[in-house]
Every structure is written in C-alpha cells, then in structure tokens.
Amino acid sequence: xxxxxxxxxxxxWVSGYVVTAALTAYVLTRKxxxxxxxxxxxxxxxxxxxxxxxxxxxPTSVHLILNGLAGIxxxxxxxxAVLVALILQALLFQHGGISTIxxxxxxxxxxxxxxxxxxxxxxxxxxxxxxxxxxxxxGGTAIALGVLFFSLCLLTTGEHLEDVIPFVVVAHLPVIAIxxxxxxxxxxxxxxxxxxxxxxxxxx
Amino acid sequence: MREKAISIANxxxxxxxxxxxxxxICVDILxxxxxxxxxxxxxxxxxxxxxxxxxxxxxxxxxxxxGKKIGKESIKGIRRDVGLIFQDPDDQLFMPTVFxxxxxxxxxxxxxxEEVIRRATQALRWVGMDGYEKRLPHHLSVGxxxxxxxxxxxxxxxxxxxxxxxxxxxxxxxxxxxxxxLRGLTMTRIIASHDLEMVQALCERVIILxxxxxxxxxxxxxxxxxxxLLQAHGLAPDNQAGQSHKQH
Amino acid sequence: xxxxxxDRYAGLASPIHRWDPRAKLVAILGxxxxxxxxxxxxxxxxxxxxxxxxxxxSRIPFRFVLGHLAGVSFFILPLSVIxxxxxxxxxxxxxxxxxxxxxxxxxxxxxxxxxxxxxVILIFxxxxxxxxxxTMKALERLRVPVRLVRMIMFTYRYIFVLIEExxxxxxxxxxxxxxxxxxxxxxxxxxxxxxxxxxxTLERAERVYRAMLSRGYEGNLQTLVExxxxxxxxxxxxVLIAIAVALNVL
Ligand SMILES: Nc1ncnc2c1ncn2[C@@H]1O[C@H](COP(=O)(O)OP(=O)(O)O)[C@@H](O)[C@H]1O
Ligand SMILES: [Mg+2]
Numbered sequence: 001x002x003x004x005x006x007x008x009x010x011x012x013w014v015s016g017y018v019v020t021a022a023l024t025a026y027v028l029t030r031k032x033x034x035x036x037x038x039x040x041x042x043x044x045x046x047x048x049x050x051x052x053x054x055x056x057x058x059p060t061s062v063h064l065i066l067n068g069l070a071g072i073x074x075x076x077x078x079x080x081a082v083l084v085a086l087i088l089q090a091l092l093f094q095h096g097g098i099s100t101i102x103x104x105x106x107x108x109x110x111x112x113x114x115x116x117x118x119x120x121x122x123x124x125x126x127x128x129x130x131x132x133x134x135x136x137x138x139g140g141t142a143i144a145l146g147v148l149f150f151s152l153c154l155l156t157t158g159e160h161l162e163d164v165i166p167f168v169v170v171a172h173l174p175v176i177a178i179x180x181x182x183x184x185x186x187x188x189x190x191x192x193x194x195x196x197x198x199x200x201x202x203x204x
Numbered sequence: 205m206r207e208k209a210i211s212i213a214n215x216x217x218x219x220x221x222x223x224x225x226x227x228x229i230c231v232d233i234l235x236x237x238x239x240x241x242x243x244x245x246x247x248x249x250x251x252x253x254x255x256x257x258x259x260x261x262x263x264x265x266x267x268x269x270x271g272k273k274i275g276k277e278s279i280k281g282i283r284r285d286v287g288l289i290f291q292d293p294d295d296q297l298f299m300p301t302v303f304x305x306x307x308x309x310x311x312x313x314x315x316x317x318e319e320v321i322r323r324a325t326q327a328l329r330w331v332g333m334d335g336y337e338k339r340l341p342h343h344l345s346v347g348x349x350x351x352x353x354x355x356x357x358x359x360x361x362x363x364x365x366x367x368x369x370x371x372x373x374x375x376x377x378x379x380x381x382x383x384x385x386l387r388g389l390t391m392t393r394i395i396a397s398h399d400l401e402m403v404q405a406l407c408e409r410v411i412i413l414x415x416x417x418x419x420x421x422x423x424x425x426x427x428x429x430x431x432x433l434l435q436a437h438g439l440a441p442d443n444q445a446g447q448s449h450k451q452h
Numbered sequence: 453x454x455x456x457x458x459d460r461y462a463g464l465a466s467p468i469h470r471w472d473p474r475a476k477l478v479a480i481l482g483x484x485x486x487x488x489x490x491x492x493x494x495x496x497x498x499x500x501x502x503x504x505x506x507x508x509x510s511r512i513p514f515r516f517v518l519g520h521l522a523g524v525s526f527f528i529l530p531l532s533v534i535x536x537x538x539x540x541x542x543x544x545x546x547x548x549x550x551x552x553x554x555x556x557x558x559x560x561x562x563x564x565x566x567x568x569x570x571x572v573i574l575i576f577x578x579x580x581x582x583x584x585x586x587t588m589k590a591l592e593r594l595r596v597p598v599r600l601v602r603m604i605m606f607t608y609r610y611i612f613v614l615i616e617e618x619x620x621x622x623x624x625x626x627x628x629x630x631x632x633x634x635x636x637x638x639x640x641x642x643x644x645x646x647x648x649x650x651x652x653t654l655e656r657a658e659r660v661y662r663a664m665l666s667r668g669y670e671g672n673l674q675t676l677v678e679x680x681x682x683x684x685x686x687x688x689x690x691v692l693i694a695i696a697v698a699l700n701v702l
Contacts (some may be wrong), residue, residue: 002523004523004571004572005488005568005571005572006488006528006565006566007528007531007567007568010488010489013488024600025597028597029599032599034599034671035661035671037602037603037606038602038606038657038660039654039657039658039661041602041605041606042657043653043654044607045607045608045609045614045653046649048611049453049618050649050650052454052615052618053453053642053645053646055638056634064642064646069646073650080600080603081603084600084604084607085607088604088608090575091458091579091587092456092584093520094520094521094523094572095523095524096523097524097568097571098485099484099488099571159560159564160535160560161535163534163535164531167534181643182639182640182646185639185641185644185647186644186646189647189648190647190650193648194651194654196221197651197654254662257666259662259665259666280668283665283667283668286666287666290663292659294613294656295659295660296660296663298610298660298663299675300585300589300675303676308669309668311674311675311676312667312669312672317676321676341612342612342613357667360668
C-alpha cells in the first residue's frame with residue numbers, strides 16, 4: 001500500500017505533506033517528551049523489522065503492514081512512527097516514493113490512530129478474549145481504512161486511475177485477514193506475558 | 205585510611221510490579237578498590253549497579269558517591285563521576301557512529317568542541333580502538349563493541365567505573381584481552397559478574413549477592429576458595445551430580 | 453530478511469560521491485520533485501535519461517540499482533497495464549480479444565511508468581553515494597526538524613540490532629519445527645513472535661534509555677559534524693536545479 005512516485009497529481013501529494021507535517025509537528029512537539037523519543041524510535045525500529053517478515057500467500061509472499069500494531073503500541077506516537085518507517089522504507093528499500101511520503105503517511109498513519117482508539121476503547125470492556133478480539137479488529141480495520149484512503153487518493157487524483165481501485169481492493173482482502181489474525185494472536189500473547197506492555201507505553 | 209568512594213546504607217528496592225530487587229544492602233567501597241560483585245542470575249547485581257549513578261533512586265536507604273548523597277542537585281556530577289557500563293553493548297551504543305557514541309557524554313557535559321574531540325580520541329586510544337571513529341556499531345564484533353562501550357564512558361573521565369557482566373558473550377581470546385584492558389584502568393572499579401575467573405584476575409575484594417541481599421564480603425583469596433559458600437549460592441558446581449535438583 | 457545496504461557503495465570515488473551531501477540532497481530532491489510534475493512523455497524520458505546518467509557518473513553498479521527496483525515495479529507495472537487497457541483516448545492502436553489499447557492510453561501509461569522509474573532511480577545518486585549516518589546529519593543541517601531526524605537516526609541504528617534478534621527467534625522456531633506454510637498456525641505463530649519481539653524491545657528501550665541517562669542525557673542530541681561547501685558543490689547543484697526547472701518549463 002505504498003504509492004510510488006509519478007502516479008499521483010500534485011494536489012494529492014502536496015495535501016498529504018500538509019496533513020503529515022501538521023500532525024507530526026503536533027505529536028512530536030506537543031505530545032512527546034524529548035526523553036521518550038529514543039524509546040518511541042526503538043519501538044519504531046521493531047515495527048519496521050517486523051514488517052520485513054514475509055507471510056506466504058499463494059505463489060508469492062506478502063509483507064505485513066502493521067500500522068494497526070503501531071497504533072496499539074504507540075498511541076498518538078504511531079503517526080510519527082509510521083512516517084519514519086515510510087521515510088526509511090523509501091530511502092533504504094525503495095518501497096513507496098519520495099514525493100508520496102506525506103500521502104502514504106496519511107494513508108497508513110490515520111488508520112493507525114483509529115486502531116489505537118478502537119483498541120483502547122475495546123479493551124476497557126470486560127469481556128473474555130478482549131485482547132484477541134480488539135487486537136484483531138484494530139489490525140484488520142487499520143488495513144481496511146488504509147485501502148479506503150488509498151482508493152480515495154486514486155479516485156481524486158484525476159490521472160485516470162479509477163479502474164485500478166477494484167484491483168487494489170481485491171489484492172488487499174487477504175492482507176486484511178492476515179493482519180486481523182496476526183494482531184489478534186499478538187495482542188492476546190502480549191496481554192498474557194507482559195500485560196503492562198500494552199498499557200505502559202503511550203505518551204500522554 | 206583511604207576515603208570512601210561509595211557508601212551504601214540500608215538500601216532496599218522493589219520493582220514497580222512488586223518484585224523485590226534489593227534488601228537491606230550496606231556496603232562501603234574505598235577509593236582505588238577493585239570489587240567484584242558476584243551472584244547467580246537474578247541476584248540483584250544489575251539492580252544494585254543501577255543505584256550507583258542514580259538511574260534508580262530508592263526512598264529506602266542512602267547512597268553516597270564520593271561523599272555526596274544522590275539527589276536532584278548532585279545527579280549531574282555523580283553521573284560524570286560514575287561511569288556505568290551495561291551488559292549488552294548494543295544498549296549502550298545508540299548513536300550512528302563510534303565517534304558519535306564516545307562523544308555523547310562529553311557533549312552532554314557541555315564541553316567545547318575541541319575538548320570533546322580530544323577526549324573522544326583519547327578514550328578510543330585507551331581501549332585500543334583508535335582509527336575506529338567512523339565505524340558503524342553494527343559492523344563491529346561483540347568484543348569491539350564492548351571496548352567502545354568502555355571508551356564511551358572513559359571519555360567522561362569518571363572516578364569510579366561500574367561494569368555489568370564485562371565478559372559475557374566474549375570468546376576466550378576477546379575475554380582475556382578485555383581483562384587486560386580493565387586491569388590497566390586504575391580508578392575505583394565495581395565489576396558484576398558470575399565469571400569467577402575474571403573476578404579472580406581483576407578484583408581484590410568480592411561481595412556475594414543472592415536474592416537481593418549481601419551474603420558474603422571479603423578478600424578475593426578467601427571468598428573464592430570457600431567452595432561451600434560458592435555452591436550455596438549457585439556459583440560453583442555441586443560435588444554430587446543430581447543433588448542440585450533437590451535444592452531448587 | 454535483508455539488512456539495509458543502500459550505502460554499501462558509499463566508499464567509491466566519483467564526482468557525485470565528492471559532492472557535499474547537503475547540496476546533493478537539495479539538488480537531487482529538486483530533480484525528483486520536478487520529474488514527478490512532468491506531464492509530457494518526451495520530457496519524462498529526458499528525466500529518466502538524466503537519472504540513468506547520474507547513476508553512471510556515480511559508478512554505482514547498475515545491477516545494484518535494478519535489484520532495488522522490485523518494490524516500485526510490483527506497484528507500477530500492474531498499474532500501468534490496467535491504465536493501458538482501461539483508459540481510452542485517441543486512435544485505437546491494438547486489440548486483444550475484448551481489450552483495446554488506444555494511443556492516449558499508451559501514452560498515459562508510459563508517462564506514469566517513466567516518471568516513477570526516473571524518480572526512484574534518482575534516489576541512488578542521492579542516497580547510495582554517502583554513508584547513511586552522514587545523510588541523516590546532512591538532513592539535520594538542512595533544518596529538517598531535529599526530533600524527526602533523531603527518530604530516524606535511532607530507528608535506523610536499532611533496525612540492525614533487531615533484525616539479528618528476529619533472525620535468532622526465527623531460527624529457534626525453525627529448529628522446533630516451524631515451517632511457515634500457508635495456514636492459520638503460521639499467522640498465529642508470527643503474531644506471537646512479533647509480540648515477543650515487541651515485549652523484548654520495550655525492555656531494550658528501557659535499558660537504552662538508562663544508558664543514555666547515565667551519560668548525562670537531558671534531551672540534547674547534538675552531534676559534531678564537519679561539512680564544507682565548496683564552489684564546485686554549488687555549481688553541481690546549480691546545474692541539476694537548472695535541469696529540474698527546464699524539464700517542466702521547456
Ligand atoms: N524491570 C523489572 N521489573 C521487574 N522485576 C525486575 C526488573 N528487572 C529485574 N527484575 C527482577 O529483579 C531481580 C534482580 O534482577 P537483576 O538485578 O537483573 O539480577 P542480576 O543482574 O543479578 O542477574 C530479579 O528477580 C529480576 O527478575
Ligand atoms: Mg544482570
């Protein structure tokens with residue numbers, strides 16, 4: 001779900017930069033204690049590395065996207081974390097593009113924040129298996145919302161990309177399922193072995 | 205009599221989750237002493253070391269470094285005086301290059317640029333790593349990383365060196381090279397480990413820690429020959445195989 | 453799992469390697485943004501030619517560049533093919549069963565693909581000709597917000613440490629019979645593995661933070677760097693910026 005350079009109209013990618021700059025500045029200067037910055041970064045590195053793990057899918061394999069995990073584990077800091085991961089993916093592995101860093105951060109980062117809200121609210125409900133359920137929901141929702149934003153970009157960019165949307169949606173259906181299962185298992189596991197890890201690490 | 209470098213009185217510490225870390229620690233360490241803190245895994249060695257430059261500050265008990273009680277005003281000076289070297293060098297080498305890492309402490313002290321460069325260069329020379337300034341931490345061997353970690357602390361000119369498990373993950377050659385390096389440093393040293401060979405080679409005094417308490421404290425030549433004492437605290441293999449199962 | 457090795461050719465000697473990293477970043481970024489704005493296919497081809505020329509000048513092996521283009525290709529090639537068959541304008545030039553290709557469609561699909569490859573190829577003279585730690589310091593000197601640069605710096609540093617950690621965990625799993633086949637078990641195991649990675653990483657983050665505190669960290673993360681801008685650096689930048697402008701106004 002990393003849009004490369006050369007596809008989108010300037011209106012879309014410039015707006016992406018504007019939104020990303022505003023949100024990042026807000027989170028990093030208002031919501032992050034400078035002392036927390038190294039910790040947020042090291043968790044970002046873990047997200048980056050986890051997204052290098054390949055999951056077999058039919059004849060090929062896919063990388064995990066894990067923007068939902070960013071939300072669950074980092075709260076608001078998930079947005080700058082997604083941005084940093086995208087910058088590094090573009091520069092180190094040429095996934096995505098340079099002009100599209102901003103819009104890609106919006107496509108993946110806003111759903112990460114939604115996943116955070118969903119997980120935080122859901123796990124307050126005292127039902128059994130709530131971590132698995134809401135971890136999975138957060139993971140799947142983060143991808144689904146990402147696909148939605150991605151499609152909206154293609155739709156509004158005016159480069160005759162509307163016909164691509166059905167392909168994008170279909171290609172991501174298995175990814176939604178995969179991330180739902182992976183994050184459900186993950187959240188349940190972490191809640192069992194280190195319950196404070198799911199609460200303890202969110203900047204105010 | 206020599207001055208006290210470290211004075212700990214009645215120190216107890218409990219982790220936020222309720223795990224007891226330390227209980228009623230009382231110990232004085234003199235200037236220039238080289239002290240080994242030994243004990244099995246989970247004995248509280250790391251927890252104790254983290255109190256020595258104010259990373260952990262316990263309300264129970266008192267820790268004085270070079271005559272100053274650890275507190276808000278003294279903390280900056282104490283962190284300069286006590287160089288703490290962590291077990292895993294990857295936790296300590298967090299900057300992009302070797303030079304950036306060794307310069308990190310001096311820069312935080314607010315030293316001028318030339319002095320930062322002078323200290324970093326000198327510290328790297330001390331540990332035999334000059335010429336490594338531009339190298340990247342992830343391209344170094346564990347032994348090299350450990351040396352750089354020492355340099356990163358020596359660049360602060362500490363009076364006291366506190367080292368956690370210096371020889372863990374080192375092969376024999378790297379280990380003995382590293383022991384030679386530590387022997388060449390003359391400041392007060394506190395070394396936590398369960399590597400008795402190294403403690404024997406480097407320390408004149410040994411403290412045994414178990415379950416957060418000091419269970420023995422004395423000259424190395426007396427403690428390290430007391431096989432029963434060592435066995436009782438999981439620091440030497442039991443005579444009869446099979447017995448160890450029953451004890452735990 | 454691959455280690456980042458984008459800067460493995462940073463040690464070569466070339467006019468691009470010798471170029472001040474700040475000037476290089478600004479100029480080539482300018483060129484990338486110019487390339488993505490091009491609306492004329494011929495100009496886009498010129499942009500692609502400039503990109504390839506810069507790679508040649510930099511002496512970075514072309515197969516290294518090609519090896520890094522998989523990500524973009526997987527995205528761009530299917531996309532261009534869909535556009536090729538779905539966007540109809542101008543004369544019909546080919547027909548396969550029920551699919552038709554028009555001259556307008558061909559031109560538009562080509563434009564997107566050429567822009568995309570030109571832009572991504574430009575990353576190599578920009579990033580592969582300097583060590584990445586220097587790139588990060590150059591970004592900071594260019595007044596990219598320091599908190600963001602610091603985050604990139606720490607993240608980059610710990611990527612290497614954590615890749616090793618994950619590899620150890622994967623080896624342990626494999627030795628206990630984990631095969632990674634396409635099934636739910638694989639997904640659940642992967643979830644637990646990443647969960648474990650996350651728990652350990654939090655512990656590590658705490659230890660790293662302690663190590664920073666113990667060396668006097670109070671939020672200041674300065675580094676000492678020496679950059680020197682010479683006339684030739686500015687000249688090179690001026691040439692590329694001129695090309696960037698020309699690509700869009702000519
Ligand atoms: N962050 C922590 N939270 C809770 N308990 C901890 C933490 N760190 C260490 N402990 C516990 O404190 C005790 C002492 O640990 P430590 O000082 O690391 O021992 P050592 O260094 O001698 O192996 C152990 O029981 C350990 O499990
Ligand atoms: Mg320890």
